[in-house]
Amino acid sequence: MAHLELDDVSAAYGTFQVLKGIDLSVARGETVGLVGPSGSGKSTILRVLTGLLPPSSGEVRVAGDVVDYSRASEIRRLRDRCAIVFQQYNLFQNLTVLENVTIAPTKIRGRKRAEVQPEAEALLARVGLSDKLGAYPDELSGGQQQRVAIARALCLKPEILLLDEVTAALDPELVSEVLDTIRGLAAEGMTMLIVSHEMGFIREISARVAFMAEGRVVELGSPADIFDNPQKERTRDFVGKILRH
Amino acid sequence: MELFDLLTYYNVLFLAQDALTTLALSAFGCVLGGILGTALAVVRLTRGKLTLPLRGLALVFTEFFRRVPFLVTLFLCFFAFQFGGLEVSTLTVGCVTVVLIGTAFLAEIVRAGLQSVHPNQWHAAEAMNFSLLQTIRYVILPQAWTVILPPAFGFFILFIKDSALASQIGVVELTYVGKVLNNRGFSAGVTFGTILVIYFAISFPLARLGAKLEKKLGSSRTR
Numbered sequence: 001m002a003h004l005e006l007d008d009v010s011a012a013y014g015t016f017q018v019l020k021g022i023d024l025s026v027a028r029g030e031t032v033g034l035v036g037p038s039g040s041g042k043s044t045i046l047r048v049l050t051g052l053l054p055p056s057s058g059e060v061r062v063a064g065d066v067v068d069y070s071r072a073s074e075i076r077r078l079r080d081r082c083a084i085v086f087q088q089y090n091l092f093q094n095l096t097v098l099e100n101v102t103i104a105p106t107k108i109r110g111r112k113r114a115e116v117q118p119e120a121e122a123l124l125a126r127v128g129l130s131d132k133l134g135a136y137p138d139e140l141s142g143g144q145q146q147r148v149a150i151a152r153a154l155c156l157k158p159e160i161l162l163l164d165e166v167t168a169a170l171d172p173e174l175v176s177e178v179l180d181t182i183r184g185l186a187a188e189g190m191t192m193l194i195v196s197h198e199m200g201f202i203r204e205i206s207a208r209v210a211f212m213a214e215g216r217v218v219e220l221g222s223p224a225d226i227f228d229n230p231q232k233e234r235t236r237d238f239v240g241k242i243l244r245h
Numbered sequence: 246m247e248l249f250d251l252l253t254y255y256n257v258l259f260l261a262q263d264a265l266t267t268l269a270l271s272a273f274g275c276v277l278g279g280i281l282g283t284a285l286a287v288v289r290l291t292r293g294k295l296t297l298p299l300r301g302l303a304l305v306f307t308e309f310f311r312r313v314p315f316l317v318t319l320f321l322c323f324f325a326f327q328f329g330g331l332e333v334s335t336l337t338v339g340c341v342t343v344v345l346i347g348t349a350f351l352a353e354i355v356r357a358g359l360q361s362v363h364p365n366q367w368h369a370a371e372a373m374n375f376s377l378l379q380t381i382r383y384v385i386l387p388q389a390w391t392v393i394l395p396p397a398f399g400f401f402i403l404f405i406k407d408s409a410l411a412s413q414i415g416v417v418e419l420t421y422v423g424k425v426l427n428n429r430g431f432s433a434g435v436t437f438g439t440i441l442v443i444y445f446a447i448s449f450p451l452a453r454l455g456a457k458l459e460k461k462l463g464s465s466r467t468r
Binding site for chain 2: 050051052076079080083084086088090091092093094095103104107108109156
């Protein structure tokens with residue numbers, strides 16, 4: 001059984017149809033990459049999976065459980081299972097690094113601070129930020145902030161991690177430190193859905209890659225299939241463009 | 246000197262009592278108005294069909310009472326109580342008026358402050374299962390203080406002065422007592438000079454408090 005499944009999922013912003021029948025599945029422990037031009041709906045899929053945008057039709061299943069988006073309790077459950085890391089990190093500016101990581105587990109989930117804090121410290125140590133626990137987000141570089149964001153997502157103990165262009169806002173020399181963190185997660189068997197423009201990274205880390213355009217999955221296959229031997233005209237066109245530069 | 250004649254024991258008591266009325270009236274409007282205004286601001290930030298009528302009400306309320314002059318609202322309340330056949334003191338009418346106006350203005354100030362915080366802070370909190378109130382309490386309000394406090398304290402100080410209008414319906418407050426003393430034969434210069442000093446003595450510490458709070462709550466953390 002797939003860990004995460006989207007079955008003919010459509011979604012719209014107002015009257016603008018962004019997703020037009022997405023079929024996609026991610027196996028347990030698998031990393032799937034989403035690539036495609038801007039506006040193709042990649043990030044929208046992640047918004048649907050965190051309940052920020054309910055689908056207009058179709059079905060989302062997590063470990064076989066159908067998510068009923070009309071019920072607040074099921075959206076909460078979905079968010080407990082899927083954590084997202086945003087392109088712009090979205091760290092809480094008023095809280096320190098440690099507080100950013102611990103606030104949701106303690107204040108929202110009601111776990112004991114004494115129990116959460118060592119976990120948070122361990123996660124921050126793992127992303128190499130042990131010396132920044134008391135720092136505020138605006139005192140950190142983009143790469144450091146993004147690693148805090150990853151630690152914050154992991155402290156929620158999600159089953160599935162959604163990464164939305166997590167390196168897009170970073171200076172080139174900071175990209176590798178974030179990618180190293182994600183590599184480590186993949187190696188540990190975290191189920192991940194990754195939207196990225198880092199084609200080299202997507203190719204390296206993904207078991208499968210979905211190429212999206214105009215709200216549809218145009219082609220789905222192994223990284224080698226998609227990047228070296230695309231079957232569809234639209235995919236060839238995209239891959240040709242990104243490999244040319 | 247005339248000033249010493251004015252400052253007899255009973256006159257000082259009279260002044261102090263009415264300074265207290267002015268202070269109480271303004272404090273009532275600011276504190277209760279602040280609480281209710283924040284509630285209205287939060288209502289206006291909700292989404293979905295369920296709270297739509299509430300949102301509409303909140304919008305009409307804030308827009309209406311921000312546009313009607315203080316004095317008109319005061320008479321509106323005064324006559325509304327009369328029509329309703331309710332026997333209440335003019336001070337009660339004054340209190341209701343200041344709360345209505347305080348709520349409307351502070352609702353708008355708080356709403357603007359909450360909305361000034363970057364949308365990505367809301368998204369992150371929502372994706373982590375924060376409720377609307379939890380998001381506001383832990384994430385948004387701490388970042389909104391810098392935007393809320395300066396206009397809020399500016400409003401408080403204007404409000405203390407506006408409360409003088411309550412004398413128009415017979416609430417015995419600071420301005421009213423000025424008129425009374427003036428009628429008793431004290432010169433306008435001395436009586437209203439004294440009143441002025443008292444108004445200043447009330448509003449100046451408030452302005453200082455505002456500046457202090459801004460400094461404390463609105464550090465560089467909140468952009």
